[in-house]
Amino acid sequence: MNASASPIERSFELAATRCDDLTPLVYQRLFAEHPEAQAMFRKDGGDLVRGSMLALTIEAILDFAGERRGHFRMIQCELSSHDAYGTPQELFIEFFRVIRDVLRELLGNEWSPDTDEAWKKLLLEIAGLVGSPA
Numbered sequence: 773m774n775a776s777a778s779p780i781e782r783s784f785e786l787a788a789t790r791c792d793d794l795t796p797l798v799y800q801r802l803f804a805e806h807p808e809a810q811a812m813f814r815k816d817g818g819d820l821v822r823g824s825m826l827a828l829t830i831e832a833i834l835d836f837a838g839e840r841r842g843h844f845r846m847i848q849c850e851l852s853s854h855d856a857y858g859t860p861q862e863l864f865i866e867f868f869r870v871i872r873d874v875l876r877e878l879l880g881n882e883w884s885p886d887t888d889e890a891w892k893k894l895l896l897e898i899a900g901l902v903g904s905p906a
């Protein structure tokens with residue numbers, strides 16, 4: 773494990789040791805909490821679209837929490853394309869919180885106060901990014 777990784781990155785690394793694929797966990801939780809989100813996805817798009825949406829979101833999170841080389845800019849771009857999918861801004865942001873909650877549940881007692889703090893800060897920053905003009 774990379775000792776210099778941010779708590780955010782470490783939380784994904786630890787989750788990967790417990791679970792091969794976060795996709796089902798994330799979407800089960802999202803659709804349980806926001807049933808209206810399920811209808812926004814095309815029926816034929818299936819797991820591929822959902823899997824790649826999650827993978828790209830995680831890439832953006834890691835970039836935003838780390839070096840900010842550019843992947844994180846995807847967040848603002850996707851906010852406007854999601855307008856077209858009928859995804860309101862509040863729901864769009866919820867996706868990040870759902871990912872955090874899935875990791876927290878998977879990590880159990882390895883979810884440290886540092887990790888918790890780092891995620892709280894990240895979620896606030898993302899809300900600020902999304903709320904601010906591009």
Ligand code: HEM
Nearest residue numbers: 809812813814817825828829847850853857859863864867
């Ligand atoms: C709960 C919140 C969200 C909902 C309901 C949602 C819904 C959708 C839907 C309906 C699609 C189109 C799938 C299709 O072609 O059938 C999509 C695609 C996609 N979503 Fe999301 N989304 C959410 C949050 C996010 C977030 C936070 C990100 C990343 C910051 C993201 C990134 C993407 C990407 C990269 C695609 C692929 C197509 C594209 O470039 O637009 N989504 N999403």
